[in-house]
Amino acid sequence: xxxxxxxxxxxxxxxxxxxxxxxxxxxxxxxxxxxxxxxxxxxxxxxxxxxxxxxxxxxxxxxxxxxxxxxxxxxxxxxxxxxxxxxxxxxxxxxxxxxxxxxxxxxxxxxxxxxxxxxxxxxxxxxxxxxxxxxxxxxxxxxxxxxxxxxxxxxxxxxxxxxxxxxxxxxxxxxxxxxxxxxxxxxxxxxxxxxxxxxxxxxxxxxxxxxxxxxxxxxxxxxxxxxxxxxxxxxxxxxxxxxxxxxxxxxxxxxxxxxxxxxxxxxxxxxxxxxxxxxxxxxxxxxxxxxxxxxxxxxxxxxxxxxxxxxxxxxxxxxxxxxxxxxxxxxxxxxxxxxxxxxxxxxxxxxxxxxxxxxxxxxxxxxxxxxxxxxxxxxxxxxxxxxxxxxxxxxxxxxxxxxxxxxxx
Amino acid sequence: xxxxxxxxxxxxxxxxxxxxxxxxxxxxxxxxxxxxxxxxxxxxxxxxxxxxxxxxxxxxxxxxxxxxxxxxxxxxxxxxxxxxxxxxxxxxxxxxxxxxxxxxxxxxxxxxxxxxxxxxxxxxxxxxxxxxxxxxxxxxxxxxxxxxxxxxxxxxxxxxxxxxxxxxxxxxxxxxxxxxxxxxxxxxxxxxxxxxxxxxxxxxxxxxxxxxxxxxxxxxxxxxxxxxxxxxxxxxxxxxxxxxxxxxxxxxxxxxxxxxxxxxxxxxxxxxxxxxxxxxxxxxxxxxxxxxxxxxxxxxxxxxxxxxxxxxxxxxxxxxxxxxxxxxxxxxxxxxxxxxxxxxxxxxxxxxxxxxxxxxxxxxxxxxxxxxxxxxxxxxxxxxxxxxxxxxxxxxxxxxxxxxxxxxx
Numbered sequence: 001x002x003x004x005x006x007x008x009x010x011x012x013x014x015x016x017x018x019x020x021x022x023x024x025x026x027x028x029x030x031x032x033x034x035x036x037x038x039x040x041x042x043x044x045x046x047x048x049x050x051x052x053x054x055x056x057x058x059x060x061x062x063x064x065x066x067x068x069x070x071x072x073x074x075x076x077x078x079x080x081x082x083x084x085x086x087x088x089x090x091x092x093x094x095x096x097x098x099x100x101x102x103x104x105x106x107x108x109x110x111x112x113x114x115x116x117x118x119x120x121x122x123x124x125x126x127x128x129x130x131x132x133x134x135x136x137x138x139x140x141x142x143x144x145x146x147x148x149x150x151x152x153x154x155x156x157x158x159x160x161x162x163x164x165x166x167x168x169x170x171x172x173x174x175x176x177x178x179x180x181x182x183x184x185x186x187x188x189x190x191x192x193x194x195x196x197x198x199x200x201x202x203x204x205x206x207x208x209x210x211x212x213x214x215x216x217x218x219x220x221x222x223x224x225x226x227x228x229x230x231x232x233x234x235x236x237x238x239x240x241x242x243x244x245x246x247x248x249x250x251x252x253x254x255x256x257x258x259x260x261x262x263x264x265x266x267x268x269x270x271x272x273x274x275x276x277x278x279x280x281x282x283x284x285x286x287x288x289x290x291x292x293x294x295x296x297x298x299x300x301x302x303x304x305x306x307x308x309x310x311x312x313x314x315x316x317x318x319x320x321x322x323x324x325x326x327x328x329x330x331x332x333x334x335x336x337x338x339x340x341x342x343x344x345x346x347x348x349x350x351x352x353x354x355x356x357x358x359x360x361x362x363x364x365x366x367x368x369x370x371x372x373x374x375x376x377x378x379x380x381x382x383x384x385x386x387x388x389x390x391x392x393x394x395x396x397x398x399x400x401x402x403x404x405x406x407x408x409x
Numbered sequence: 410x411x412x413x414x415x416x417x418x419x420x421x422x423x424x425x426x427x428x429x430x431x432x433x434x435x436x437x438x439x440x441x442x443x444x445x446x447x448x449x450x451x452x453x454x455x456x457x458x459x460x461x462x463x464x465x466x467x468x469x470x471x472x473x474x475x476x477x478x479x480x481x482x483x484x485x486x487x488x489x490x491x492x493x494x495x496x497x498x499x500x501x502x503x504x505x506x507x508x509x510x511x512x513x514x515x516x517x518x519x520x521x522x523x524x525x526x527x528x529x530x531x532x533x534x535x536x537x538x539x540x541x542x543x544x545x546x547x548x549x550x551x552x553x554x555x556x557x558x559x560x561x562x563x564x565x566x567x568x569x570x571x572x573x574x575x576x577x578x579x580x581x582x583x584x585x586x587x588x589x590x591x592x593x594x595x596x597x598x599x600x601x602x603x604x605x606x607x608x609x610x611x612x613x614x615x616x617x618x619x620x621x622x623x624x625x626x627x628x629x630x631x632x633x634x635x636x637x638x639x640x641x642x643x644x645x646x647x648x649x650x651x652x653x654x655x656x657x658x659x660x661x662x663x664x665x666x667x668x669x670x671x672x673x674x675x676x677x678x679x680x681x682x683x684x685x686x687x688x689x690x691x692x693x694x695x696x697x698x699x700x701x702x703x704x705x706x707x708x709x710x711x712x713x714x715x716x717x718x719x720x721x722x723x724x725x726x727x728x729x730x731x732x733x734x735x736x737x738x739x740x741x742x743x744x745x746x747x748x749x750x751x752x753x754x755x756x757x758x759x760x761x762x763x764x765x766x767x768x769x770x771x772x773x774x775x776x777x778x779x780x781x782x783x784x785x786x787x788x789x790x791x792x793x794x795x796x797x798x799x800x801x802x803x804x805x806x807x808x809x810x811x812x813x814x815x816x817x818x
Contacts, residue, residue, distance in 0.1 A: 006668070007668035007669065008614065009616060012528060012582050012583070013528060014526065014527055014530045015530050017526075017527050017672055017675075020527075020672060020675035020679065044481060044482055045482075047476075047477060048477050050476075055480070056472045056473060059472055060465065060468075060469065063464055064461065064465060067456075067459075067461045067464055067465075069657075071464070071655035071657040071658070072456050072655075072656055072657050073451075073453055073656040074657070106515050106659075107681055107682055109682040110680060113679065113680045117423065117425070117426075118422055118426050118429075119421060119422060120423055121423045121424050121425075135679075135682065138678070139680065141679070142676065142680075173421050174421070207421070234417075246481075246687075247482040248478075248480040248481050248685055248687045249480070249687060250515075250683075250684070250685040258415070259415070259418075260416065266426070267426060267429055267551065270522065270544075270547040270548050270550070271518070271519060271522040272522065272681075273516055274659075275659070276657055276685060276688055277657040278658060278691075279685055279687060279688060
């Protein structure tokens with residue numbers, strides 16, 4: 001593609017596009033996709049665990065019996081059969097949902113975009129965890145918000161920090177949170193804090209956007225009630241089949257009560273008319289047969305093993321002054337190094353040593369997190385996870401030794 | 410869903426959502442979906458014409474050989490194999506395109522949304538045909554533009570009207586046009602006007618957004634060069650596989666040169682990360698086998714027959730003071746009645762008589778077109794098209810007779 005400095009339309013773009021440029025990190029990831037590099041960067045589900053025969057059976061049924069629907073436009077709200085199935089699966093987790101409270105989206109990402117679209121006027125304040133999911137930050141950024149960043153600890157969002165801001169007069173349009181197996185932080189919001197958060201949001205009349213794509217990827221822990229379970233009237237629940245079925249289907253969904261869902265639907269239809277009937281019917285067919293639960297258990301076992309490999313390698317090879325979170329599910333561990341490290345600058349060296357990660361700055365609207373990084377253990381084998389973390393640990397120790405040497409000298 | 414007047418979040422929504430509410434027309438369409446109603450309303454492709462065996466073979470190949478890619482996340486830009494195939498098909502039509510000038514979108518609608526997102530700041534002027542595609546108006550509306558409406562005649566956009574506005578100082582961010590088999594107007598932009606339009610846009614440095622989903626659905630006419638063929642440097646070309654393969658795949662694409670494509674891609678990734686790998690691979694597999702052209706010829710023959718049935722029934726049964734366009738391809742005929750008719754008000758009566766259409770007002774940002782309507786002949790059989798147009802003609806004649814009687818009395 002051409003040099004952006006020669007762009008004839010430069011004076012024509014909307015203001016919101018100012019921050020939308022291809023990043024250096026993306027260029028590095030192109031390099032990192034070489035097979036010899038252990039990528040702990042992207043959060044790709046291990047779809048290889050889904051038996052091909054099973055999926056072939058599913059798509060064959062859909063085309064044989066429902067081709068005319070599968071190949072046609074559908075309603076913006078999504079196929080009723082899929083929404084009924086999703087409602088039933090949510091009820092298994094005690095999350096209040098009925099088919100007419102659900103709208104299907106093009107992956108979880110579209111739900112984030114549409115939430116931004118319906119709530120954010122330029123300059124509006126929104127509350128997000130710091131760090132938060134990079135895709136949510138991009139989606140919301142397009143609507144030009146200002147940010148109220150709420151820090152996290154091992155029990156998830158520090159709700160007292162949010163409370164302090166609200167009591168001091170901050171009035172965010174919504175509170176965005178990833179309560180389970182946080183992306184990127186790997187932590188889970190404790191039950192006590194969930195109760196505090198829903199009470200606080202209700203007191204101030206601020207909707208909670210609960211983003212919960214990893215919920216079913218629990219390794220050992222007992223499930224903690226969803227925020228929507230605790231306060232259905234004030235929680236807009238987002239999830240996705242990307243991690244529990246297949247990301248390639250691009251099926252996400254939003255669960256909400258009443259008129260906000262109509263507003264969401266109208267904004268979503270303007271963006272892409274309707275989700276794919278074909279992938280919706282495939283998802284519904286897949287979820288209608290109990291074998292999908294076996295596949296999910298297989299996936300969970302795989303991810304647990306890789307989480308264990310990641311933790312063991314971190315213990316064995318990372319410098320003693322580094323800390324990391326201990327995820328009870330999901331895809332990510334979040335590493336904090338001494339402040340002298342710059343994980344953005346270091347990425348190129350890491351890739352030269354055949355390991356990739358995502359630098360911490362990507363996960364904060366204000367560019368903090370320069371000494372942090374995200375490790376995704378979900379996709380490479382246990383052996384490769386171990387190898388990748390070791391390579392990174394070696395690099396960190398060498399850099400520390402060099403710095404110590406320089407200081408001593 | 411609940412009554413919007415009881416919406417607890419009413420004070421929290423972004424300004425752009427003000428016009429986003431479920432319309433009365435939509436409620437009527439729910440009624441119109443009963444099988445006894447002949448729907449000349451929705452522009453649904455007749456996907457029944459695609460042989461199920463053929464499609465089953467396609468999806469079987471994709472899952473058998475490429476399941477790991479099909480079920481995984483992909484790049485925001487879209488699968489290279491599909492972009493190469495699309496480039497080749499565009500070159501057959503002499504439309505300049507290379508794989509790296511193409512970005513795959515979630516249907517043509519997403520391309521419209523992202524065009525709005527990257528160009529329109531609130532209050533910005535954009536030029537659209539009057540009438541124009543209702544989905545484009547919704548997509549652009551979300552970014553709060555002001556509208557420069559350019560009228561159409563049987564040769565498409567009246568370019569001299571656009572020229573007058575530009576010479577008087579109007580400076581739209583872009584010029585949006587549907588040159589072939591216009592939705593809703595059914596007309597095609599003449600070659601002379603195409604040359605005038607690209608020259609005018611280039612003179613003023615204003616990009617043309619060429620929306621061309623119906624191009625391959627030509628009934629008899631010789632193809633006219635695309636605007637992008639005439640001026641690749643200043644035309645952003647949008648199209649879709651919804652009408653030539655299957656709408657249920659949700660595959661659209663944009664073709665553009667240089668940095669505007671990077672801006673487009675970044676904005677699109679923020680909206681939904683990536684298109685479905687599964688449906689992209691299915692589209693690519695389908696287009697890689699020449700049988701798809703036979704299917705397309707079958708579709709064209711079907712649509713031509715329905716266009717003929719529609720025209721014959723209009724001639725036979727519509728009042729003599731009604732006029733309509735004569736589409737050379739595509740899905741739509743556009744009817745203009747005497748100004749005394751109100752096609753919005755009349756729709757309920759039409760549905761009672763078991764025929765549905767889309768009232769003209771939907772296709773103008775300023776609510777003109779109250780005496781116009783769109784007929785989509787693409788989906789019902791010839792017999793049903795004839796029956797539907799006759800029912801509507803009977804209603805119109807009766808209303809005219811009643812008015813004449815009242816005037817005479």
